[in-house]
Amino acid sequence: MVEKAKWIWQDGKLVPWDEARVHVLTHTLHYGFGVFEGIRSYALAGGGSAVFRLDAHLRRLYDSAKIIGLRPAVPLADLHAAVMLVLKENGLREAYIRPIMLVGCGAMGLYAIDNPVGTVVAAFPWGAYLGEEGLARGIRAKVSSFARNHINSAMAKGKICGHYVNNIMAKSEAVHAGYHEAIMLDTAGFVAEASGENLFLVKDGVVHTPGVATVLGGVTRDAVMAIMRDLGIAVVERNIARDELYIADEILITGTAAEVTPVREVDDRPIGAGKPGPVTLKVQAAYFDAVKGRNPAYEGWLTRVR
Numbered sequence: 294m295v296e297k298a299k300w301i302w303q304d305g306k307l308v309p310w311d312e313a314r315v316h317v318l319t320h321t322l323h324y325g326f327g328v329f330e331g332i333r334s335y336a337l338a339g340g341g342s343a344v345f346r347l348d349a350h351l352r353r354l355y356d357s358a359k360i361i362g363l364r365p366a367v368p369l370a371d372l373h374a375a376v377m378l379v380l381k382e383n384g385l386r387e388a389y390i391r392p393i394m395l396v397g398c399g400a401m402g403l404y405a406i407d408n409p410v411g412t413v414v415a416a417f418p419w420g421a422y423l424g425e426e427g428l429a430r431g432i433r434a435k436v437s438s439f440a441r442n443h444i445n446s447a448m449a450k451g452k453i454c455g456h457y458v459n460n461i462m463a464k465s466e467a468v469h470a471g472y473h474e475a476i477m478l479d480t481a482g483f484v485a486e487a488s489g490e491n492l493f494l495v496k497d498g499v500v501h502t503p504g505v506a507t508v509l510g511g512v513t514r515d516a517v518m519a520i521m522r523d524l525g526i527a528v529v530e531r532n533i534a535r536d537e538l539y540i541a542d543e544i545l546i547t548g549t550a551a552e553v554t555p556v557r558e559v560d561d562r563p564i565g566a567g568k569p570g571p572v573t574l575k576v577q578a579a580y581f582d583a584v585k586g587r588n589p590a591y592e593g594w595l596t597r598v599r
């Protein structure tokens with residue numbers, strides 16, 4: 294259950310949490326034609342709090358809208374201010390922030406270009422997405438029987454509401470089978486990503502990750518790749534086959550919600566020693582140092598909440 298905050302920003306103003314509503318004929322509710330983001334803020338080591346990579350997330354939100362042809366109702370700068378307002382007015386330091394643009398009521402047919410576009414920013418406390426134990430000990434993953442959406446049927450670069458039916462089916466299948474997370478292959482059979490995270494494997498000291506063509510270009514993925522480079526760890530972007538997962542030394546998945554989570558098992562095969570490996574632990578520690586303001590080198594990624 295989501296832990297309620299006091300206010301939600303909806304179409305230019307703060308409304309009480311329980312009064313932030315949409316009509317049942319909201320177009321996006323029926324067809325999934327909408328875009329959203331997932332962002333986190335963290336309490337900082339030196340006091341105060343900051344949103345991690347807010348600009349990159351908002352840029353991707355507007356890119357997502359452009360990809361599907363949804364016309365944003367508010368400029369990016371206003372949404373930036375809305376995120377700050379929601380955090381401040383709710384007194385939230387460590388929060389998950391969920392902006393969404395949705396097509397409202399009007400035409401019910403598929404072509405609804407004149408329907409009003411609603412814009413919402415909610416924020417609420419949310420702990421480790423795959424659990425504190427998952428962060429510490431690693432999770433068990435299953436290769437999904439559902440292929441990730443084909444890049445020419447669903448646009449992989451956008452965080453588009455309806456596309457997540459694919460991810461939800463994969464996640465549900467994995468959880469019902471007793472795993473924590475699903476790893477999805479693309480329609481050519483190569484490893485794509487987890488249901489809500491990008492994936493990296495470590496083999497002989499080198500990190501390998503699928504290129505961004507068929508996956509969401511994760512903001513955490515980008516941050517983690519910069520951190521790896523700064524740590525002197527080589528990263529190669531290339532096609533990865535399923536059996537390479539089984540014989541990897543380490544696997545880690547990254548996302549705003551899941552942060553940097555080790556994968557200790559795939560399809561019942563232990564990965565490496567069956568526990569988080571040295572590269573994963575180093576990168577995970579560096580990531581938490583970055584988001585919590587403990588490393589001045591990454592100060593540029595933080596937008597302080599004042």
Ligand SMILES: Cc1ncc(COP(=O)(O)O)c(C=O)c1O
Pocket residue numbers: 331452460486487488489490491509510511512513514547548549550
């Ligand atoms: C399918 C998918 N892949 C990867 C990610 C990771 O992206 P980010 O690091 O920007 O949160 C997410 C989460 O947004 C996702 O939904």
